[in-house]
Amino acid sequence: MPQSTFFGGVHPFDGKDMSKEKPIKTIFPRGDMVYPLKQHIGAPAVPIVKPGDPVLTGQMIARADGDLSAAVHATVSGTVIRIGPHLLADGSEQECIVIHNDGRFHEIFYPQARSLEQLNAATIIESVRDAGVVGMGGAGLPAHIKLETENPRRIDYCIANCVECEPYLTSDYRRMVENPAKVINGLRIEMKIFSRARGILAVDERCSDVSRLFRDLTRDDPRIYVRRLRSKYPQGAERQLIYALTGRTLNAAMLPSDIGCSVSNVDTLVAINQAVMVHEPLLTRIVTVSGDAAAEPRNFRVRIGMSVRELLERAGGFSQPPALILDGGPMTGTRIDNLDVPVTKLTSAIVALRKDRCGAYRETPCTRCGRCVRACPNHLVPMQLYEDLLRKRDDLFLRHGGLECSGCGCCSYTCPSRMQLSYRIYSRRTALIRDPERAGIYARRLSTQ
Numbered sequence: 001m002p003q004s005t006f007f008g009g010v011h012p013f014d015g016k017d018m019s020k021e022k023p024i025k026t027i028f029p030r031g032d033m034v035y036p037l038k039q040h041i042g043a044p045a046v047p048i049v050k051p052g053d054p055v056l057t058g059q060m061i062a063r064a065d066g067d068l069s070a071a072v073h074a075t076v077s078g079t080v081i082r083i084g085p086h087l088l089a090d091g092s093e094q095e096c097i098v099i100h101n102d103g104r105f106h107e108i109f110y111p112q113a114r115s116l117e118q119l120n121a122a123t124i125i126e127s128v129r130d131a132g133v134v135g136m137g138g139a140g141l142p143a144h145i146k147l148e149t150e151n152p153r154r155i156d157y158c159i160a161n162c163v164e165c166e167p168y169l170t171s172d173y174r175r176m177v178e179n180p181a182k183v184i185n186g187l188r189i190e191m192k193i194f195s196r197a198r199g200i201l202a203v204d205e206r207c208s209d210v211s212r213l214f215r216d217l218t219r220d221d222p223r224i225y226v227r228r229l230r231s232k233y234p235q236g237a238e239r240q241l242i243y244a245l246t247g248r249t250l251n252a253a254m255l256p257s258d259i260g261c262s263v264s265n266v267d268t269l270v271a272i273n274q275a276v277m278v279h280e281p282l283l284t285r286i287v288t289v290s291g292d293a294a295a296e297p298r299n300f301r302v303r304i305g306m307s308v309r310e311l312l313e314r315a316g317g318f319s320q321p322p323a324l325i326l327d328g329g330p331m332t333g334t335r336i337d338n339l340d341v342p343v344t345k346l347t348s349a350i351v352a353l354r355k356d357r358c359g360a361y362r363e364t365p366c367t368r369c370g371r372c373v374r375a376c377p378n379h380l381v382p383m384q385l386y387e388d389l390l391r392k393r394d395d396l397f398l399r400h401g402g403l404e405c406s407g408c409g410c411c412s413y414t415c416p417s418r419m420q421l422s423y424r425i426y427s428r429r430t431a432l433i434r435d436p437e438r439a440g441i442y443a444r445r446l447s448t449q
């Protein structure tokens, strides 16, 4: 069986066995809920409730502000307590709606379910927009934006990104094993819009059970096929995924639609299915709680807005004091210093690690070994970019392609001198891309970031 892949990449310890085989467990929150108005790329949503208002589960509490924005919905019933700044997992403070959870989960009335045959492009886009669905693979692009491509007939490949390459994360795997029909139906809904496209379910080579399931369920659909990809990090990153599947190349200034591709991750496809078929807004997501300091690593269906502290307590707490708690996985996640922050639409995992997995290493000078160059999936020379940063030479950083960095972490992972390459290069890239004059053609991509 042929498998495709990309240049570079690394093979970190993946820790997936800790949580992979345990079924998803649903958690109903008991505490108050916090809803950031910006859980997506684009303008923050605008509150349509005020303190004292009663709310129901599924009720819209903030509307999208323009096209590049996403609505926010209450995921519990209760009363709005306040609207104001609240701490988030990345350490920033942001405007949030805080709701007292009455613990009853009274729901709004949902209209009758629809069938795939009843759908047209306008209905699909409107449903996805109203449901506040965003790209849940980390990007946070409102999902209706991808579906509103100027010429949908120019999309050749509609790709379901089922490659969960970040270590420890198994939420997509459990989704695929437990709800494969919803994933496939989400892809079929997208393909109603991209009517010329072929559908690809891209699966990691190690998930042969998932490949089999998908093949069985798509046997009668000649437009959809399953592709197995080599197990390597970051195989699930947009540029590496598209290249491995189609041979088409994308730079950081381009959008997948420029080269005839549309990519959605597993949870996003399920959210699209729920929004379009049963009118359900984005209320829950699957979160992996794992790491060697987590007492009972497992996947949980969590209501967006629940506190990370409550999630960890209800997940069994810690087996020993963690040295590091991450929002996301160890390659691209961010450190959480305060657990009183909400789970958002973009929270894929909470990973708690012991000291011996994340000890502080002393950085030593570069040995010119070239490992970072061989590992960089975007064909950069990280040691050169690092030097440009040390010399404060933004002109050289730009000339050496620094804006192509995706922050994947491969260079830092592979560096024997323990240099913080990825963090520093990607931080500078993020700062530069926000300056339209310096960003040049990359500014276009910023409009969707």
Ligand code: SF4
Pocket (backbone or CB within 6 Å): 375, 376, 377, 378, 379, 380, 382, 404, 405, 406, 407, 408, 409, 410, 411, 412, 421, 422, 425, 426
């Ligand atoms: S973090 Fe940036 S420079 Fe480092 S390997 Fe990834 S893309 Fe290359």
Ligand code: SF4
Pocket (backbone or CB within 6 Å): 365, 366, 367, 368, 369, 370, 371, 372, 373, 382, 383, 414, 415, 416, 417, 418, 419, 421
């Ligand atoms: S991997 Fe580290 S030591 Fe080797 S060339 Fe790159 S920066 Fe230098």
